[in-house]
Each structure stands twice: as structure tokens, then as C-alpha cells.
Amino acid sequence: NGFPDDLLPRPILPQVPLDSKAELAQQKEQLKRQKDAKKVTYLNHEEFDRVLRGGIIYPSSKAEVRRRVTLKNQINRITNTTSAGEGTLYSFEEYHCDAITIYTKIADGFKDTAQELFKHLTKAGYGKRKSVGYGWLEMLDFEPFSGFASPADANAFVSLSNFVPAEGDPVQGYWKVLIKYGKLGEEYASSANPFKKPLLMFAAGSVFRDFPVHDYYGRLVAGLSPSHQEAVQYGFALPVPMKLAGE
Template identity: 30%
Template sequence: MKTYEIILKPLSGFGTPLKGDTLFGHICWQAAYDSSLFDAPLDTLLSGYASSPFLVISSAYPVHRDNGRTTRVFKRPDMPLSYLFDLKGPNKKEIIKERKILKAKRWMVLSGADRIETFENVCFESDQDLFKRFMDVSDQHLQKEYGKKVVTAVTKKFTQPHNTINRLTGTTGEGGFAPFTVEQEAFFPNVELSIFAGISKNIQIEQVRKALSRMGTTGFGKDASTGLGKFSVTDVSEISLAKLGSEKPNACYTLSPSVPEKEAFRQIYFAPFTRFGRHGDTLAKSANPFKNPVIMADEGAVLVSERMNEILEHPYIGTGISNISKAEPKTVMQGYSLYIPVKVEV
């Protein structure tokens, strides 16, 4: 399996987070309707999915490219702060104060040829620090346009109010006509996103790029029909994720939500993420459009193993998930994740 880095340019806000399992589902729907996309019907692509995935796609992360230098930004690993920072102070009060500052540093930054040798040697930054790193002269002019609403982050989540008008009264009302809000995520202008894709020898990266380009044109996720979820694909390049990590790893840092294999890891640090899946397309109108909930380890998990030589034979970890739908028994879900090999002291 080869791995690639795909650069996306957001063109609107997003109603659904760009997580790997959701991106995989959108691509599968395209393959279901257009068998020429991957030169094979979807059933053929998924025939060996439980043991050999044809595609593994990561969640999206901010990336900054300037004069040939690439700065990649990842989620801070879901580990105790004491494993990532040196928590020492003259007294308990100072340690608590330091913890509050460190908790705000939720981004892990790799600049240029930097590698994650150990997490203790990696640069962690807060929203404000990352914004200063990404902002250039042109962005300062954009900042002035916001007036008193000073922007201090490259990404912002907010609730967008909506109204449903009762055409009989010409106003909002109760029940289905009550005002409601929808959570959205927007990115500061000029911010790009990076996703990583692992593809089998049976498909080509240009086919994946075509699928993502279609997705960006029509809209990804919730409220795509109202203009959300738009993006363009600006660049694709092959990458070795191993070169971003340690040369002597004993753990995996995951890049998308995953369901790790049983007995493959002796210690797992993760934030639980429950996917309450729902069918799309025509199945959204079926008698039971909801999938069974799946508890996953969110991206940023650190999985420690004593079998790293065996794990390093593949650029992904995890399992293919099935038996999650009563409306469509063939439904699968991406429980795989690409990873960066890292070394942790545990």
C-alpha cells in the first residue's frame, strides 16, 4: 500500500467534521453509483475489506506551505500531560497554573523536516500561537476587515441560527417551525488542510483525487445543499509517514478514528469517540436509517505494542467494521487508521 498527502483548500464552512471514516463513506457512495471511478464495482472493492482495505483515509489537519517549506499540524496526542511535558514547579499552585497553560496547547507542530522522535521534543502550540505562525502580511489586511471581532485561531466552531417559515402565517412558530441552530466549523482564509490516503495496488491516486474533487464540488456532509462542505483539491504527493516519526518506534500515533485489533497492543492512550452513524442517499429514507453506534479511539490515539516489527509491515492499523446496519447488511465502516510510528516512554 502506498501513502499520499492530499492538500485541500476550504471554500466554505463545514457542518460535518472532516474525519477519516466519514470521508471514506462519501467515497464509497460514489463508487456505488459510478463503477468506472475505480474500474470496479463497490462489492468487488469491499470483498476483502475485513483483512485488506482498498483505501484508508485520514482526518483533515491544518497545513501551512511557504516557499517550499511545509508545516504540518496534528492533534496533540491523547496522553496524560505528564507524558508530554515536564510538569515541575516549586509548589502545587505553580504546577496547576502550568497545567492550565499546557492544556491549551492542543496542536502538535512539525515544521519542515522535523520528526517525532519523542513527544517531549515536539513543539506544541495553542490556537493563538498557531494562528501567528500561519498568518502572513495578506492575512493582516483580512484581520482588519473583521474590525472588533479579533480572530485568534485558524479554525472556529460556532452555531448558525436558522428559521423555518410557516407559509400559512409567514412567520416562525412552534414544533417544526421553531428556530434552531446548526453547529459549523469555519477556517481562516488562506488556510489549507492536509489529509493522508493509503491506497492498494488495485486503485490509482488520481481516482481518489477525482472522488475528492467531486465531493468538494457538491459539498461534504451536513447542509451541503445550503453551501457547506465545499473545497478544492490543490495538490497530491506521495509521502512516507514513517519519515515523520521515530526510527526506533514502539507505538503508533493514529491519524483517524479507529477500532484497534484485539491483543495487538499492550497499552492504548485514547479519547473515546462514538460514531452514531446514519445512512445517506436513498437509505436515509428507509424504515431504519440509523446504524448501530460504534465506539472508536479518536484520532490522536497512541497505541503501544511489543510487536512493532509486525505492525510496521503495513502503514495502517485497525479493523474493518461490518454488521452495523439493519437496513443494508453489506454496510461497512472504516475502523482502520494510518499512523505515524513514534517512541514513548511508558
């Protein structure tokens, strides 16, 4: 996944129990901090590394994402024009941030190819609305990363990408589920049925127990397009080893 600025997804973890021995005012303050922290979906590197080591934090990092609502007209796919009836005007949310950080794990000898693939994205655009001007990006840098501060006694992982679990992947953990409504791109976008079947995925930030932590989890998903069986969906997790607090 791409993350705004230089932030990382907040690992999905259970709420820390209130300290029953603390004064009532302290409990109220802890409850307020927990409530405020729920609104934060991203962490900076220092906060993320502390969570990896089993630390408890009350994050405060906010992504600089600009949002606006604009009006769009619905296009009839048969006539390729707006419909004559009413109710075709709808509101659409647009998001923009100045920088996106993407972490990748690249095999030896594949760096140049990976860099060329990212350059291709800057020319073609990215996402289902790239044909109408969305998904434009520019590659500012492509640099090595020394890794996260994962502990040696890691007993779980947090995923940096949405993924679809493979048979045998761990099932105990804390997660968020999303439904991806995919659509074929490029020359397939104009086919009779460019839409993929809905796909259930674990969201980035999902946490699962496992020891030892593997290099990857998830799988490549086939059979999502009724008309193009060769189309597949990337469903692998990019795992970062972590220590679950209190375990």
C-alpha cells in the same frame, strides 16, 4: 481524518510529573504551562516530530478555525415542514477553516483512482449535512509526502484517524473515545431508516504501545445499518510510529 491548516493531532499522552526538586516558582510555572497546553489539540510538524522521538513539549499551535452560532428550524420528517408546536428553533454551531490536510497511504498503482475519488468529494460534498450546503470543499493539491521523523526504536504508534480496533490489536496506551452517530448518504439517505447504530471509536491522536509497529490497525465495521446490511463503516487507523518517552 482531515486536520486544519498544516497541523497534526496532538498525541494523547500522560501529563509530565512535576519536578519535585525544582523551586516552588518553577513548579508553578511548569503547572501553568501544562494547563495551557491542555487547551491545544493540534501540533505543527516540528512539535509533532519531537513527540514522535520521545521529546516533551509544551505546544502553542492554534488552528485557524472560525466558529459561529446560527439558528435552525427543526423539520418534521413526515410532513417535511416545520412543526406547528413550539420549541422547534435551535442553535447550531458552524465551523470553517481555509485549508484541510488529509494524509493517505496509497497502494502502488492506486494513485490516479484515489485522486479521482477526492475529486468526486468536491462535487458531491462531504458529511451528513452536505444536502443543506455544508461539507463543500475544493481540492487544492494532491502531492507526495516524504514521511514523518519516526525513530528506528519506535515502541508505539499514534493514529492519524478515528478507528475501531480489530481483534488482536494492542490494548495498552493512552486514548480518547468518541461515539459516531452515522447516517447513510446518497440514495440511502431517503430510505425508511437512514440512521446507523452508534459506533464507539478511538479518536485521532490516540497512542498505543506495539513493537514492531504494523502498517495498519483497526477494521471495517459491518452491521451498523438495520435496513442495509451492505453498508459498512471505515474503521482503520493510519499509524505513525513513535517512541514513548522514558521507555
